[in-house]
Amino acid sequence: MRPYEVMIILDPTLDDETVRAEVDRATELIKAKGGNPGRVERWGKRRLAYEILKHREGNYVVVEAQAEPSVMSALDRQLTLTDGVLRHKVIHLPEKTTGKPARPLGTVGPDDGAPLTSPNTSEPAAPTPAPAAVAARAVTDNAVVAE
Numbered sequence: 001m002r003p004y005e006v007m008i009i010l011d012p013t014l015d016d017e018t019v020r021a022e023v024d025r026a027t028e029l030i031k032a033k034g035g036n037p038g039r040v041e042r043w044g045k046r047r048l049a050y051e052i053l054k055h056r057e058g059n060y061v062v063v064e065a066q067a068e069p070s071v072m073s074a075l076d077r078q079l080t081l082t083d084g085v086l087r088h089k090v091i092h093l094p095e096k097t098t099g100k101p102a103r104p105l106g107t108v109g110p111d112d113g114a115p116l117t118s119p120n121t122s123e124p125a126a127p128t129p130a131p132a133a134v135a136a137r138a139v140t141d142n143a144v145v146a147e
Contacts, residue, residue, distance in 0.1 A: 001066040003093040009058035009086045035067025
């Protein structure tokens with residue numbers, strides 16, 4: 001099973017009981033298909049970044065779950081067809097699966113063709129800066145500072 005996070009933005013005109021029922025339907029679907037719904041965070045009404053279906057606010061809910069991809073695609077389909085849902089997003093959380101943090105921004109790792117060891121030693125190679133970072137550093141090194 002894989003870890004997922006589901007962000008659901010519900011219609012702000014729905015009462016609390018209806019919002020709770022929609023969230024319970026989503027968690028029940030996950031359970032019924034063999035997944036494990038985790039923490040459910042109800043953020044309440046928040047202002048949207050842009051208008052969706054003539055609404056400027058939405059009820060935000062975040063659901064964490066452990067499930068197979070087929071379960072989450074069924075949930076995605078259910079949320080798409082539900083009238084009270086303005087938007088939703090199902091996100092697979094890879095860092096929890098692999099147990100290792102993501103690489104620092106602007107570096108190239110072993111999966112991107114960088115050498116696994118330094119050429120002259122058997123020590124692991126340091127992360128190679130990305131080409132954009134190298135070019136930016138070259139521009140700043142050659143710049144003349146006015147005094």
